Structures are given as structure tokens and as C-alpha cells.
Amino acid sequence: MAELGRAHGVRGEIRLKSFTEDPSGVARLGPLAAPDGRRFTIESARRAPGGAPDLLVVRLSGIGDRTAAEALTRTPLHAPRAALAPPDPDEDAxxxxxxxxxxxxxxxxxxxxxxxxxxxxxxxxxxxxxxxxxxxxxxxxxxxxxxxxxxxxxxxxxARPPADLFAPARAEPPPEDDAP
Missing domain, CATH: 2.30.30.240 (PRC-barrel domain)
Known part of the structure; x- marks a missing residue:
């Protein structure tokens, strides 16, 4: 659902890249889980400075300083399936x-x-x-x-795969034709 980025400031805020259709919607999914089992609740979220619409600055429960935020850099976060709305089959989603x-x-x-x-x-x-x-x-x-x-x-x-979908990669390009 998201990935934590670098720390933002000195009070424990951290950048978060949201993979949800509505980036701020990730904050409404409830506690998010890291692969190691830790759970985090987003206490506040706002759009990060700059032009990237999928980047937020968030405050996570239990993270109160820059050092704690820095320790979470590149941590993926997942939501329980029950927190997600079912995809609309008419939307090709x-x-x-x-x-x-x-x-x-x-x-x-x-x-x-x-x-x-x-x-x-x-x-x-x-x-x-x-x-x-x-x-x-x-x-x-x-x-x-x-x-x-x-x-x-x-x-x-x-699928319409190319004929060579599973062909091994070549180490070198094929030789060029040297004909005049």
C-alpha cells in the first residue's frame, strides 16, 4: 500500500509514497503492517512539498524523533485485505x-x-x-x-506474448551483415 521514505524534519515525521489510487486514502486504512510484523497507525498526513502527488509527509504512532523515523526508511507497509474495498470489475481494476x-x-x-x-x-x-x-x-x-x-x-x-518471451537473453548482439 505504501513505502516509507526519508525522515522529514526532527520530530519524527517521515515521507511516505502511497500506492493507493487516492494517495491520502492510505491514512484511512487503519494500522499498516511492516514485513517484520510491526504495525503503524498514521496519526496525520499531508501532501509532501514538491510536485509528486503520491508523496505524503506522515506522523506515525510511536515514532517521535528523527532517529526513529530514519530507521524506517524504505520500509514497505501493507494493509489487511479486509480494510480494502473490493475492486470494481467494470473498471478493469x-x-x-x-x-x-x-x-x-x-x-x-x-x-x-x-x-x-x-x-x-x-x-x-x-x-x-x-x-x-x-x-x-x-x-x-x-x-x-x-x-x-x-x-x-x-x-x-x-496474453499476447512475443514469440521469444522465455528465450534466454543473448550476451552479445547478433553479428551485423558485412555484405556491401
Whole structure:
């Protein structure tokens, strides 16, 4: 749902990057959990200075000074599933957790793999797919061009992968044609 950033000031405030549609909505989700089990309640939140709409400055319960805030830098925070509104199926919206484990079929109905993660490295969501026949995973852009159909209730995703989706990466580019 969010990731804590650097400390803001000396009184324990900390920057928070929200991954919710409405960035300030993360403060209404109740206690958020860190991967190590610690739970944090957002006592106050305001938009961070600058132009990034998804950055907030928050005060967390139990964090009262800069040192405590600095210790939380890069900590991911998660909300319990019960705190989330169900996605609207008419809006083409899904929770990433709902996609993990779903089979990925090509347009002919053949299983090409299974979704193992839905990362976003900054340029948009990707589907990380483990191939049906084993081997290394591959990334597919999570766009309509590559993923024309997602049917979470039916438990399937239809994709238009490139032919070389699971091909190993080449160490060097192919040789150029030296013909005149």
C-alpha cells in the first residue's frame, strides 16, 4: 500500500509514497503492517512539498524523533485485505494479490505460464510469468496490447506474448551483415 521514505524534519515525521489510487486514502486504512510484523497507525498526513502527488509527509504512532523515523526508511507497509474495498470489475481494476498464481493463456487457450509477481520498476506494471515448462521467469508489460483479457473470477489471464518471451537473453548482439 505504501513505502516509507526519508525522515522529514526532527520530530519524527517521515515521507511516505502511497500506492493507493487516492494517495491520502492510505491514512484511512487503519494500522499498516511492516514485513517484520510491526504495525503503524498514521496519526496525520499531508501532501509532501514538491510536485509528486503520491508523496505524503506522515506522523506515525510511536515514532517521535528523527532517529526513529530514519530507521524506517524504505520500509514497505501493507494493509489487511479486509480494510480494502473490493475492486470494481467494470473498471478493469484488480488487486495485484488477486493476480498472483493465475494461469496465463495465449489467445489459442494454451497455458504459457503462471503469474508469480506484479512488479512496477517505474515504467508501469509488469506481469512476471513463470513458464509452464519450467525455466526462468519473464516479464510482460501489463498493457492491453500484451494482456487483452483478465478474468479474476474465472481465474485466468489471456496474453499476447512475443514469440521469444522465455528465450534466454543473448550476451552479445547478433553479428551485423558485412555484405556491401
Amino acid at each position: 484488480w488487486l495485484a494479490a488477486d493476480l498472483i498464481g493465475l494461469p496465463v493463456l495465449d489467445e489459442a487457450g494454451e497455458t504459457i505460464g503462471r503469474i508469480v509477481a506484479v512488479p512496477d520498476f517505474g515504467a508501469g506494471d509488469l506481469l512476471e510469468i513463470a513458464p509452464a515448462r519450467g525455466g526462468a521467469t519473464a516479464f510482460l508489460p501489463f498493457t492491453r496490447a500484451f494482456v487483452p483479457d483478465v478474468d479474476v473470477p474465472a481465474g485466468r489471464v489471456v
